[in-house]
Each structure stands twice: as structure tokens, then as C-alpha cells.
Amino acid sequence: MIFLDLFLAFLLIGLVAFGGGYAVLPLLERMIVLDRGWIAMERFVDMIAISQITPGPIAINGATFIGYQLISREWGVALGILGAATSTIGVVFGPALLIFVVSRFYTRFKDSPVVKAVFRVLRPALVGLIMASVASVASSAVFDVPGVLIVLLALLALWRLKWHPLLVIGACALLGLVVYM
Amino acid sequence: MPISLGRLFLIFLKVGAFTFGGGYAMIPVFERELVKRFKLIAPEDFYDTLVVCQSLPGPIAVNFAVFTGLRLRGKRGALISLLGVVLPSFIFILLISVFLFRYIDVPIVEAMFKGIRLSVVALIFFAGAKLFMSHRSLEGLCIAVMAFALVFTFSLHPVWVVLMAGAYGILSRRAKGGEAP
Incomplete structure (x- = not known):
């Protein structure tokens, strides 16, 4: 049954994850961490970090990570891999099916004023959702003054110095080593 | 071929x-x-x-x-x-x-991950800010703040925010007489 739950949860996540990239995080946090308690908030934040240092879309990385963590905890590595496959197939299933449907009337879809109207409101709403993720990740990751300083330094590096995210993550890992060891 | x-x-x-x-x-x-x-x-x-x-x-x-x-x-x-x-x-x-x-519980790795989690806060914030700046407007800011409050403060499921934003986009286009974008 847990495999079916896993598949259905990620099927729904895939079908409502508009906007790509980080916009999937509030959905994952709500459905996987808060409602189902399948992984702890701290592991969820680790998952985001690992997604940034491995290739691939964050939704795929997240599905694989969560599917494996949930199943392998009780049933070991082999079934854990099956769990990872279940959630990963679940998250790509809906979008892939939609592409099949939309590709038939693709020219009408791409210039559709309805799609444009939806995204005029959906885009800023997704900004709000992403910022909600920032707030909950921050409340589980920032405990002290050095923490706040490291976040500000990382923002400065991304914004003003235009550092690559991998470089920012590496620098923060080193700062973590210096501050928290 | x-x-x-x-x-x-x-x-x-x-x-x-x-x-x-x-x-x-x-x-x-x-x-x-x-x-x-x-x-x-x-x-x-x-x-x-x-x-x-x-x-x-x-x-x-x-x-x-x-x-x-x-x-x-x-x-x-x-x-x-x-x-x-x-x-x-x-x-x-x-x-x-x-x-x-x-090895996540080994002290060295744990300290590094504490730093990495802080970089995640900055990375997600930066992504949200970039998405906002690409289409910035006062209306967009209001929608983003509302979406944030609904999900973070009032714990509404993000799916509802996505659906409401889409519906509002379609309705507001109708209200304007379906003008060409």
C-alpha cells in the first residue's frame, strides 16, 4: 500500500507543479513533510542541497530521494530503490501524459490568451509560494547570528558577484566547517 | 533521415x-x-x-x-x-x-551540511526574487504577498493557491472583455 500512496502523492505533485524549478518545493514540503511525515524537515532541506550539487531537475531529485528514504528505512536498500523508481515515475507520469495531449493542438495552445492570462497571476503567486519555502527552510536552518551572516554573504555572492550556485554551496560548506565544528 | x-x-x-x-x-x-x-x-x-x-x-x-x-x-x-x-x-x-x-551524522559532515543548509535559504530566495523581478509590478507584489500569507501564515495547501491564481487570471481576463494580450 505504501507504494501506491507514494505513487499517487507524486502523481498529484507532478500534475500541479507549475512553474518548474523551486516552485515544486512548497508542494513537496506540504504533502511529504507536513501532511504525511515521510521525511523530517531537516532531511528535506538536505535534499534541496543535494539537488543543487547533483545534475537534474529538482523535482526528479526530490522524488528519487524521498522515495528511497521512505522505503529503505524499513525495508532495506533493494526495496528502497524500487520506492525511488515508484515516486520518480509518479512525478513524471502526469506531465508526460499532458505533453502527449497538448502536442496535438500545440499551435493553438502556444498562442492561447487563456494560458497567458493564467500565468499573469500564477507567476507572482508562485513567487509567494517560493518565498513561503524560504521562510520554512530558514526557520529550520538558521539558529544563530553566524547563520544569518552566512545567508547574507551567500545572497551577496549570488546577486552582486554572480557566483555559480555550486561555488556558493561549496563556500557555505567551508564556512559551516569553520563556524560549527 | x-x-x-x-x-x-x-x-x-x-x-x-x-x-x-x-x-x-x-x-x-x-x-x-x-x-x-x-x-x-x-x-x-x-x-x-x-x-x-x-x-x-x-x-x-x-x-x-x-x-x-x-x-x-x-x-x-x-x-x-x-x-x-x-x-x-x-x-x-x-x-x-x-x-x-x-555519514551525515559524522561531526565534520554535519557541520558542512549546517553551512550548506544556509546556502539553500539564499539559493531559493534568489530564485524567487529573480522570478519576481522578471515581471515586476504592484499587482504582482500584492499577489505574491497574499500567496505567501495564505501558505505560510494560514497553512493553506499550495494546490489551492495554484488553482485560485489560475481561476483569477481567467476571470480577470473575462472582466476586461477578453482583450488581446
Whole structure:
């Protein structure tokens, strides 16, 4: 049954994850961490970090990570891999099916004023959702003054110095080593 | 002469394996490989496909792979391209989960991850801010603040915010008499 739950949860996540990239995080946090308690908030934040240092879309990385963590905890590595496959197939299933449907009337879809109207409101709403993720990740990751300083330094590096995210993550890992060891 | 399924698989596998920083980072690499190098897609088709892929739910790289595979080699092409783009991140995450993640409680690794979690706060905030700045407006700011408050303060499920934003977009277009965008 847990495999079916896993598949259905990620099927729904895939079908409502508009906007790509980080916009999937509030959905994952709500459905996987808060409602189902399948992984702890701290592991969820680790998952985001690992997604940034491995290739691939964050939704795929997240599905694989969560599917494996949930199943392998009780049933070991082999079934854990099956769990990872279940959630990963679940998250790509809906979008892939939609592409099949939309590709038939693709020219009408791409210039559709309805799609444009939806995204005029959906885009800023997704900004709000992403910022909600920032707030909950921050409340589980920032405990002290050095923490706040490291976040500000990382923002400065991304914004003003235009550092690559991998470089920012590496620098923060080193700062973590210096501050928290 | 249509592209072989094997070559299609390898193109998507390569992009999936070597692009760090999420699905959006893959777009320029797709363009280089599919438009410039192998000339499989005309440039204007590439951007049209991208618009459609961004308007549908799901990871953009996944949508793009399915769409392109379908167009170039039909259903089998879509499946092969999907596999190619998903497999690298699936395997990387599994390897990390199985072999590396058990060391998370070692003090050195834990201190590094404390730093890395802080960089995640900055990375997500930066992504949200960039999305906002790309289409900034007062209305957008109000929508973003409302979406944030609904999800973070009032614990509304993000799915409702996505649905409400879409509905509001359609309704506000109707109210304006369906003007051309």
C-alpha cells in the first residue's frame, strides 16, 4: 500500500507543479513533510542541497530521494530503490501524459490568451509560494547570528558577484566547517 | 533521415548528466545540442516548444524531452528521451542516498551540511526574487504577498493557491472583455 500512496502523492505533485524549478518545493514540503511525515524537515532541506550539487531537475531529485528514504528505512536498500523508481515515475507520469495531449493542438495552445492570462497571476503567486519555502527552510536552518551572516554573504555572492550556485554551496560548506565544528 | 533512437537517448542522457543547477540550467545546453549542433529543431520551433513546456506542470526539462522525442521519433522517441533526461539524476541521487548519506551524522559532515543548509535559504530566495523581478509590478507584489500569507501564515495547501491564481487570471481576463494580450 505504501507504494501506491507514494505513487499517487507524486502523481498529484507532478500534475500541479507549475512553474518548474523551486516552485515544486512548497508542494513537496506540504504533502511529504507536513501532511504525511515521510521525511523530517531537516532531511528535506538536505535534499534541496543535494539537488543543487547533483545534475537534474529538482523535482526528479526530490522524488528519487524521498522515495528511497521512505522505503529503505524499513525495508532495506533493494526495496528502497524500487520506492525511488515508484515516486520518480509518479512525478513524471502526469506531465508526460499532458505533453502527449497538448502536442496535438500545440499551435493553438502556444498562442492561447487563456494560458497567458493564467500565468499573469500564477507567476507572482508562485513567487509567494517560493518565498513561503524560504521562510520554512530558514526557520529550520538558521539558529544563530553566524547563520544569518552566512545567508547574507551567500545572497551577496549570488546577486552582486554572480557566483555559480555550486561555488556558493561549496563556500557555505567551508564556512559551516569553520563556524560549527 | 530521422535521428536514431540511440542517438536521441544519448543526447538527453548527456544533457541530464552534465547540467548542474536544476532543469532551467539545461535549456541553453538543449539549444546547443539540438538546434546548433545536430540541427534537429529550427530555432523558432525551439522557443515555441519552450513556451508550451513552461505553461504545463512538471519539470521543464522533462516536458521538453518528451515533447522533442515525440516530435522527432513518435511515442518511442518520447519514452527514450524521457528515460535519457531522468536516469542521470535518478542514479546520482540513489548513489548519494545509498553510499554517502549514512555519514551525515559524522561531526565534520554535519557541520558542512549546517553551512550548506544556509546556502539553500539564499539559493531559493534568489530564485524567487529573480522570478519576481522578471515581471515586476504592484499587482504582482500584492499577489505574491497574499500567496505567501495564505501558505505560510494560514497553512493553506499550495494546490489551492495554484488553482485560485489560475481561476483569477481567467476571470480577470473575462472582466476586461477578453482583450488581446
